[in-house]
Amino acid sequence: MGTPSAEQLRTAISGLMPEIIEELKAMVAIPSVAFPAFPSEPVLAMAQRAVDAFARYGVDAHLEEIPDGYPAVWAEIAGPPGAPTVLLYGHYDVQPAPADGWDSDPWVPTEKDGRIFGRGAADDKSGIAIHLATLAAFGGRPPVNITLVLEGEEETVSHLEAFVAAHPERFAADVMLVADMGNLTVGEPVLSTGLRGHVKAIVEVETLADPVHSGLFGGAAPDALMALIKLLATVAGDDGASAIPGISGFEWEGADYSEEMLRANAGVLDGVELVGSGPIASRLWSRPSISVLGIDAPSVDEGGNVLQPRARAVVAMRIPPGQDPDAAMDALVGFLEANVPWHAKVTVTPNKKSPPFSQGTDGTAFAAMREALAEAYGTEVGQVGSGGSIPLLDELRKASPDADFLLIGAEDAELSRIHGPNESVDVTEIEHMALAQALLLARLGDR
The missing domain is CATH 3.30.70.360 (Alpha-Beta Plaits)
Structure with missing residues (x-):
């Protein structure tokens, strides 16, 4: 059986979306806060829930013990001989969710206006849903080698970083696909190339x-x-x-971030001045x-x-x-x-x-992902940075210094409100990102 065509992948992922969204809702209902003061049972329950979800789509995942920390959800899928290796990363732990400011129970997934509300719906259980739909579109057998790693402590003190440093060979890959980011605006795809x-x-x-x-x-x-x-x-x-x-x-040379969007997204009060000077994108991403x-x-x-x-x-x-x-x-x-x-x-x-992180734009996988995003969304792809940090990326780069890092996700900057009350994710972003990932894997498998 050959690699599915782009149209076949689009049809497959569209058909999968109702059940993938149900999987997401079930995960959002689990309060997997990995902070030391919180109970461990929900975190471990979420890890097992993810293992079971991937198993339903033909992926043999398991819990990989991480010394002194919560386990990672781990899977290795062998592709055809000579195929490149793609590492898919996400995390299943979430931020705490104090009830103040929420319009609905943060642990009861609520669907409204095409968005799923609840803690972790965007950050980063949407990333798990993206990986799940991507692999499901290939029946669990994509045309490349896959290493799936879902971390359990991204939002707190991570023990996975030390594990990567101790076992770099297990994280060797040609492409690192990190689904823990997002577009500025729903429907307008971007690739993130730098993190402070x-x-x-x-x-x-x-x-x-x-x-x-x-x-x-x-x-x-x-x-x-x-x-x-x-x-x-x-x-x-x-x-x-x-x-x-x-x-x-330095001055940011990619997409800008408008003052109107910044005021809305950050909730800046009327009449209060912004800080700094110059382009807002530079203030947020490169200064x-x-x-x-x-x-x-x-x-x-x-x-x-x-x-x-x-x-x-x-x-x-x-x-x-x-x-x-x-x-x-x-x-x-x-x-x-x-x-x-x-x-x-x-x-x-x-x-x-x-440490900060930067990714060049001249790699073959980066170019292929730009093409895949453009095809999935039907529009051109922008280039952005991020003011946040993902310390694990530095260790992954040490493990695979020549890998292309592709930073994507469904956490749109406009409405997702990650880490705050009323966190949510647009379901079309999950579908488009899953399709883009699937198209990328198909392209990489054909090379």
Whole structure:
């Protein structure tokens, strides 16, 4: 039996969609939050649910133990002799879902206006659905070698990264197909070619031995919280852009991101100015940004009339593709240490470091995926970046340095609201992405 034609694949995936969406809904109903404080039973149940789903479409998947972490859903499918190897990646764990802000129960998949609402519907159980439909279109026997890896800890501290580093041969592939991204707008396909990295540090400022009366000593004795506030104010310029020196950046040359879309997607309040300057795509994808993610300080309701002896915060910087993360961490730590006021005692502790990622556009698989997306969607394909980070990509690149990385998915930037309330996915995006993947595998199998 030969490789199905493009029209046969389109027909097959269209016919599969009702049952694939039912599979997705069943997965969304499982609260697979892998954070340490959450129960393990739903996470393991979700992993087994994914194994069973692939088995229904002829794929012999199993749970692969990952030391100290949740298992990966794993499958290896042998293609014809000489065929290239494609690694399909996604993740089955999800973010927590506090009830505030949701219009429906986050663990009860709800269909409305062509979208499925629920935690993980987009990020990243839609990626699992894409891979499921892709392989189902070939009856579980695609024309290339497949390694399927669904991670269980992408949203928390990942143990898969160490597993890749310890067993790089198991992740060797010609193409890395990562279905954990998305288009800016439904129906307008893009390929992501760069992701910012992430460095975080915890800064603690100390000024006094103990809390003291703000009336008796205020005006002469230094308040640690005020010192911390003054220090944090130096990390950004007047326009809100990062003021940390020595961090590289460049102008984005692909698709732009309109101010109207940014305001809508981020929920910027009317009258509030955006930060930074220049093209928004550059601000989001190819320049550094700086944020204060948390402060330890007395609450408004519990604050007494005292000067604080110590205060601390976590400062995070997103770094653009091409920036060395070690140098970026050194720059952040050095800046915080050098700018604390009043010679206050300051301790800066590096907390987390994720490298940025970039993918060239001249690979054969990249070109083939561009063609496949154009055929699946019936329109031209854009090129975008991402402000977020996927640290695993760096380890996968070390395992397969010559592989083409194809970053796609059904998480549209306009309406998916990943990590927030009312997360959702457009079902047509799953269908189009699955068709594009299937067309790509057919093209690669014919080479």
